[in-house]
Amino acid sequence: MTTPALTVTHLTRLFNVSAPWLNRVIERKPMAFLRAVDDISFTVPSGGCLSLVGESGCGKSTVARLVTGLYQPTSGQMQFAKGKDGKPLAAQMIFQDPYASLNPRWRVFDIIAEPLRELKLRDTEAEIAERVGELLTTVGLVPRDGRKFPHEFSGGQRQRISIARALATEPEFLVCDEPTSALDVSVQAQILNLMRKLQDEMGLTYLFISHDMSVVRHMSDQIAVMYLGRIVEQAETEVLFADPKHPYTQLLLDTIPNVADPRRDRVPQSGEVPSPMNPPSGCTFHPRCPQADARCAAERPEMQAYGDGSRVACHRVAEAMAALAVPTVGNSTGQRLSA
Amino acid sequence: MTSMPMLDVRDLRVEFPGRHGSVTALDGVSLTIAAGEILGVVGESGAGKSMTGLAVQGLLEPPGHIAGGEVWLDGRRIDTLSEREMQHVRGREIGAIFQDPLTSLNPLFSVGRQLIETIRLHLPLGRAEARQRAIALLAEVGIPGPEERVDHYPHQFSGGMRQRVVIALALAARPKLIIADEPTTALDVSIQAQITSLLRKLCKEHGTAVMLVTHDMGVIAETADRVAVMYAGRLVEIGPVADVIARPSHPYTRGLMGSIPTLGARVPRLQQIDGSMPRLDAIPKGCAFNPRCPHVMPRCQTERPELRPSGSGLSACWLNTQAQERAA
Numbered sequence: 001m002t003t004p005a006l007t008v009t010h011l012t013r014l015f016n017v018s019a020p021w022l023n024r025v026i027e028r029k030p031m032a033f034l035r036a037v038d039d040i041s042f043t044v045p046s047g048g049c050l051s052l053v054g055e056s057g058c059g060k061s062t063v064a065r066l067v068t069g070l071y072q073p074t075s076g077q078m079q080f081a082k083g084k085d086g087k088p089l090a091a092q093m094i095f096q097d098p099y100a101s102l103n104p105r106w107r108v109f110d111i112i113a114e115p116l117r118e119l120k121l122r123d124t125e126a127e128i129a130e131r132v133g134e135l136l137t138t139v140g141l142v143p144r145d146g147r148k149f150p151h152e153f154s155g156g157q158r159q160r161i162s163i164a165r166a167l168a169t170e171p172e173f174l175v176c177d178e179p180t181s182a183l184d185v186s187v188q189a190q191i192l193n194l195m196r197k198l199q200d201e202m203g204l205t206y207l208f209i210s211h212d213m214s215v216v217r218h219m220s221d222q223i224a225v226m227y228l229g230r231i232v233e234q235a236e237t238e239v240l241f242a243d244p245k246h247p248y249t250q251l252l253l254d255t256i257p258n259v260a261d262p263r264r265d266r267v268p269q270s271g272e273v274p275s276p277m278n279p280p281s282g283c284t285f286h287p288r289c290p291q292a293d294a295r296c297a298a299e300r301p302e303m304q305a306y307g308d309g310s311r312v313a314c315h316r317v318a319e320a321m322a323a324l325a326v327p328t329v330g331n332s333t334g335q336r337l338s339a
Numbered sequence: 340m341t342s343m344p345m346l347d348v349r350d351l352r353v354e355f356p357g358r359h360g361s362v363t364a365l366d367g368v369s370l371t372i373a374a375g376e377i378l379g380v381v382g383e384s385g386a387g388k389s390m391t392g393l394a395v396q397g398l399l400e401p402p403g404h405i406a407g408g409e410v411w412l413d414g415r416r417i418d419t420l421s422e423r424e425m426q427h428v429r430g431r432e433i434g435a436i437f438q439d440p441l442t443s444l445n446p447l448f449s450v451g452r453q454l455i456e457t458i459r460l461h462l463p464l465g466r467a468e469a470r471q472r473a474i475a476l477l478a479e480v481g482i483p484g485p486e487e488r489v490d491h492y493p494h495q496f497s498g499g500m501r502q503r504v505v506i507a508l509a510l511a512a513r514p515k516l517i518i519a520d521e522p523t524t525a526l527d528v529s530i531q532a533q534i535t536s537l538l539r540k541l542c543k544e545h546g547t548a549v550m551l552v553t554h555d556m557g558v559i560a561e562t563a564d565r566v567a568v569m570y571a572g573r574l575v576e577i578g579p580v581a582d583v584i585a586r587p588s589h590p591y592t593r594g595l596m597g598s599i600p601t602l603g604a605r606v607p608r609l610q611q612i613d614g615s616m617p618r619l620d621a622i623p624k625g626c627a628f629n630p631r632c633p634h635v636m637p638r639c640q641t642e643r644p645e646l647r648p649s650g651s652g653l654s655a656c657w658l659n660t661q662a663q664e665r666a667a
Binding site for chain 2: 055056154155156157184185186187188189190192193196211213214215217218237238241251252253255256257258259260262270271272273
């Protein structure tokens with residue numbers, strides 16, 4: 001897992017949320033922009049799975065759409081590694097809602113065959129039929145199901161159809177935007193198991209987007225935690241769960257209801273995600289952070305790498321590490337920082 | 340538990356007549372909730388958990404109707420009441436919290452006006468008194484600055500705050516029973532924890548009975564006292580929450596628990612229940628779970644198991660009956 005399948009550097013996406021032109025002129029309002037994704041950098045290991053987690057509005061789905069080219073980035077680069085054929089890796093996407101992402105007027109066969117026909121990956125109808133049958137079998141359906149319409153399937157089966165469609169072009173990179181959050185737990189287990197199996201068999205690389213920490217833990221090698229358009233902490237899955245450094249990661253891990261070990265007497269932390277329209281100054285988490293001080297309100301923390309491979313954007317963590325005389329591997333400005 | 344339960348549902352059966360015969364959405368559901376107790380109702384979509392809540396409130400969509408069984412609230416039978424009488428029970432004696440706080444509030448009226456309307460409908464209070472009570476309710480559910488917020492409109496609140504307003508509305512007339520249908524599903528996890536702990540606090544303080552309908556076992560584990568597991572319109576297991584989670588007795592509950600990814604040990608493959616829940620017009624004979632059950636026996640395919648004591652709770656499975664017969 002040394003070569004990254006995808007390298008994203010300083011990716012930013014703004015959305016224009018200004019009032020209409022006439023209102024701006026009459027009411028003298030300035031243009032308004034929403035920073036959905038704010039200067040984020042990450043790499044996805046080849047054949048591995050990187051998960052983006054965060055609460056609603058943190059920009060994780062925008063990243064998914066940027067990576068698949070559904071949105072154009074405002075600034076920053078995305079670099080796919082070269083695939084088997086020497087061209088950049090082909091990316092495909094699995095969407096959240098299997099009820100909305102399949103055309104209800106098309107038969108399943110045509111839904112799955114469309115990428116094959118559109119990209120001219122097969123020459124004859126017979127070859128297309130063979131490939132569609134093969135794909136349906138791969139995801140645990142039968143070729144006969146191709147004659148049916150999407151409404152004849154349950155939620156889990158529809159998500160299998162979405163996966164078959166995504167696999168039709170033989171992609172090596174799959175972006176999965178909350179693929180199981182619309183499904184029941186027992187069906188979710190079927191889909192997660194299928195995705196793991198496909199990854200092992202086809203060597204797929206996943207960029208997995210979810211708000212569910214337990215699903216993310218099950219699926220991913222690395223986790224990046226997002227808050228208001230920025231990555232606040234990125235680490236190997238086991239490192240992140242064993243030793244969450246950023247106060248927001250700690251809050252997230254602390255609030256997940258745990259079936260195995262319920263804590264019924266806990267006092268939940270108050271506060272909510274602020275509006276991304278006017279994010280707080282400095283570290284955007286500081287109004288909710290129990291450890292925040294004046295520096296956090298004034299100065300935006302940069303990502304710093306630490307000895308265990310994690311990268312964290314937090315002044316408190318940096319200060320604590322410096323006090324412990326833990327040499328940092330190097331921060332994003334390239335300086336070496338040691339106590 | 341007190342001698343008389345606040346809510347007592349006995350052998351409830353709900354049918355939806357259709358062109359091809361009638362469909363049974365709920366079949367023989369019996370459960371009780373004591374005052375100050377939270378009963379979690381879990382199951383996958385279509386298991387009938389929301390239907391149970393609606394049937395208790397008399398809110399079934401026609402042509403759906405209660406075809407059998409009884410619903411008792413605080414010693415009074417309510418399933419036979421007329422629609423007019425039921426309107427007084429809803430809100431006054433049964434409060435409801437729905438999944439989406441945006442659709443359960445009217446966007447055109449301030450939250451104060453909606454609260455005051457509800458309070459005055461059920462309690463003999465004047466406008467000024469009702470307003471004071473609305474402010475007190477908002478403060479009780481943890482909304483900062485209730486004197487100002489009472490005049491705000493629903494869109495000025497965040498999702499978590501809106502759900503608090505909905506809880507305040509449900510509490511307005513101090514009901515005996517609150518039916519909360521997926522109250523945290525539309526919320527983020529950090530907000531979800533705030534709402535569930537608020538529910539627990541209010542339930543204990545006022546001695547309200549709560550029926551918490553959700554698909555999230557984690558929420559049940561941290562909120563409910565007892566849990567009822569539903570499958571295909573039937574109750575398969577009911578018991579104290581810690582026992583059902585740690586030692587599930589019914590194979591379906593066991594499968595459900597196994598399919599949840601845990602935060603503890605990481606497993607290479609999740610346990611999965613193959614297949615999916617049967618459609619309500621094609622419920623298999625005998626035990627409804629038999630086509631998906633790993634322990635299926637010939638008896639399961641012909642005879643329907645009844646709820647029987649198993650451990651500290653009740654479970655509807657022939658395996659338990661068999662084990663008990665063997666022990667006897």
